[in-house]
Amino acid sequence: MAEATTAPSGPPGRLDRARVFIWLQEYGVYAAVLALLAFNVLFTPHFLDAANFRTQLVQVAPIVIVSLGMALVIGTQGIDLSVGSVMALAAAVVVLYLGYGAWPAILMALLAGAVVGAAGGSLVAYVGVQPIVATLALLVGVRGIANVLVPQLKEFRNPDLIALGSGSLLGLPLVVIIAAALTVVVTFLVRRTTFGRQVVAIGGNRAASELSGLPVKRVLLTVYVISGVLAAIAGVLATARLQASDPTSLGQFIELSAITAVVVGGTPLTGGRIRVLSTVMGALLMQLLSATLIKHNLPQSWTQMVQAGIILAAVYATRERGTR
Amino acid sequence: MTTDTTVIAPESGNGAARKERISHLIQQHGALMVLFALIVVGTFGFDSFATPENAASVVVASSFTAIIAIGMTFVIISGGIDLSVGSLFVLGGVLAAWGSQYGAVVALLLPLLACGAVGLAQGLLIARTGMAPFIVTLAGLLGVRGLMLAISDEGATTYLVRDRTFAALGQGEILGLTYPVYITIVLALLGMLLLQRTGFGQNVYAIGGNEQAAALMGVPVARTKVYVYLMSGLLAGLAGALNAARLSSGVTILGIGLELDVIAAVVIGGTLLTGGAGGLTGTIAGVLLLGVIQSLINQVGNLTSSFQQVVSGAFLALVVIAQRLLSKAQRL
Numbered sequence: 001m002a003e004a005t006t007a008p009s010g011p012p013g014r015l016d017r018a019r020v021f022i023w024l025q026e027y028g029v030y031a032a033v034l035a036l037l038a039f040n041v042l043f044t045p046h047f048l049d050a051a052n053f054r055t056q057l058v059q060v061a062p063i064v065i066v067s068l069g070m071a072l073v074i075g076t077q078g079i080d081l082s083v084g085s086v087m088a089l090a091a092a093v094v095v096l097y098l099g100y101g102a103w104p105a106i107l108m109a110l111l112a113g114a115v116v117g118a119a120g121g122s123l124v125a126y127v128g129v130q131p132i133v134a135t136l137a138l139l140v141g142v143r144g145i146a147n148v149l150v151p152q153l154k155e156f157r158n159p160d161l162i163a164l165g166s167g168s169l170l171g172l173p174l175v176v177i178i179a180a181a182l183t184v185v186v187t188f189l190v191r192r193t194t195f196g197r198q199v200v201a202i203g204g205n206r207a208a209s210e211l212s213g214l215p216v217k218r219v220l221l222t223v224y225v226i227s228g229v230l231a232a233i234a235g236v237l238a239t240a241r242l243q244a245s246d247p248t249s250l251g252q253f254i255e256l257s258a259i260t261a262v263v264v265g266g267t268p269l270t271g272g273r274i275r276v277l278s279t280v281m282g283a284l285l286m287q288l289l290s291a292t293l294i295k296h297n298l299p300q301s302w303t304q305m306v307q308a309g310i311i312l313a314a315v316y317a318t319r320e321r322g323t324r
Numbered sequence: 325m326t327t328d329t330t331v332i333a334p335e336s337g338n339g340a341a342r343k344e345r346i347s348h349l350i351q352q353h354g355a356l357m358v359l360f361a362l363i364v365v366g367t368f369g370f371d372s373f374a375t376p377e378n379a380a381s382v383v384v385a386s387s388f389t390a391i392i393a394i395g396m397t398f399v400i401i402s403g404g405i406d407l408s409v410g411s412l413f414v415l416g417g418v419l420a421a422w423g424s425q426y427g428a429v430v431a432l433l434l435p436l437l438a439c440g441a442v443g444l445a446q447g448l449l450i451a452r453t454g455m456a457p458f459i460v461t462l463a464g465l466l467g468v469r470g471l472m473l474a475i476s477d478e479g480a481t482t483y484l485v486r487d488r489t490f491a492a493l494g495q496g497e498i499l500g501l502t503y504p505v506y507i508t509i510v511l512a513l514l515g516m517l518l519l520q521r522t523g524f525g526q527n528v529y530a531i532g533g534n535e536q537a538a539a540l541m542g543v544p545v546a547r548t549k550v551y552v553y554l555m556s557g558l559l560a561g562l563a564g565a566l567n568a569a570r571l572s573s574g575v576t577i578l579g580i581g582l583e584l585d586v587i588a589a590v591v592i593g594g595t596l597l598t599g600g601a602g603g604l605t606g607t608i609a610g611v612l613l614l615g616v617i618q619s620l621i622n623q624v625g626n627l628t629s630s631f632q633q634v635v636s637g638a639f640l641a642l643v644v645i646a647q648r649l650l651s652k653a654q655r656l
Contacts, residue, residue, distance in 0.1 A: 127645050129644045129645065129648055132597065133587075133597055133644045136584055140588065141636070141640075144637060145630075256462065260462075300470075301469075305467050305470035308463040
């Protein structure tokens, strides 16, 4: 915003156009979510039912959690394609260790996520492999490991884990509360900590960050570990909700949803800027959109085509400002 | 392929020059070497590996990925990426099967037209608006998948290939290999000519190496990019059409996620994702390598396809680490 007010100095017509673009980039997602909500309140029957709201929020929670990590990674000019496979691995690990109780099993699953994140992070930070290939290798390999560990859909009856998936606190599903809490934590991390500043600095200009003595490699590694752990949390929660471990299909293509949420939220792929709340709004927008289309009897195919259009529009809007 | 070594070698010292040449050689032909090694291992390790039937099945299965990988190699050398090819492959298959009721010509042209149009649109968006290829083709991936679902009643309808001539295009055999294999070979040779011996090919390398420098030297950056994505779209559509002819139906679920296999094959083949370096020989070797790995794992028998994923992932990781170390050695 600070740059925005000083930038346009041309004729009034251009100034307005630039302002519109900047406004769209800053608040476009919020406006779109509000517009969709208004449309639904007016035209969709039963939209305001608590049950409906609950379902939507529970469905979007894992995507939100994964998107938080993705936003951090994209902020460093990276990308993490492995998140869906990490979810599958977490699902596999959590049922394997359920014999020791729910919490040790969850801990092991998060540890597995951290290990995968560390593997990707080391490839990116220390070996210098491009993020897209490093995490592509993990996408392929880790899904395989998850399938080897748990070859078939495996149901479980552990009451603690089931409670985590379907329990509520003060009328809100636990899954949603956890997603909200993680959003707050990541927002705090980005805005108020040294680590957050370092992440943004590295994404903005890696060479300059290195020269000014930032621990670039360590920060990069940490970012991928965080993304891995968040994906593992999403995997555990999704598994708890399903009441079954499904490493074959859990989390498939979630990397695309997460990248979409980040991009639609206005975080540029060129790094140096992380918009956590907008990312969450991006995920909500996509969820709301597909729910709206389904409620109005438009098929899945329409959802995907509209999503494609929204991605292009969002990136086009961010592009306009990105000329620096 | 040749320019790098010849220019740099005479300037540096003897030992350094040799080291550099060797690392360059490994980078360019590493996939081919590993491919040979694996074939040798397979031949001595498993009785049923080096049979004509097995070799044919590996080659036939690889041909469709190879056709797409040819286009992807051009895209990646130009410094871009095309995530839409998996969806285009499926769309091409569905359109070909649907179109086959109007004859073989329609069955072949319809997917080419549709997928070519998508490729062209993506190319124009990337070249004219400066949006990142990753995002534009990600939107393409989603949009094309939606389009495919829309014309197949949300994936519920599988169109069957009605035309005998068209089905023969995918199923006919010469010397035990189906026509798509020969089509792949011809396309690969044409691609090599285009990449190595034409101005267009040189422009693709130049853009991938340094886009601004290329633009300053008068390389038509935008036009070259548009052609590259157009080509990638056309080839993905063609592969889909041939696959539909082979299976006699437009299957709506196969090929989802294929873009990642193709990118992996190209990277394993020694083409750098940073653009400006690589070639089609490596890509073909990379595709065959992934096919051979799968075949070897099938030979071991009681291993599931999950192991293939583990091996492919580990292999890809090894290759990129090796590439990274090799390119460091070259810069010394």
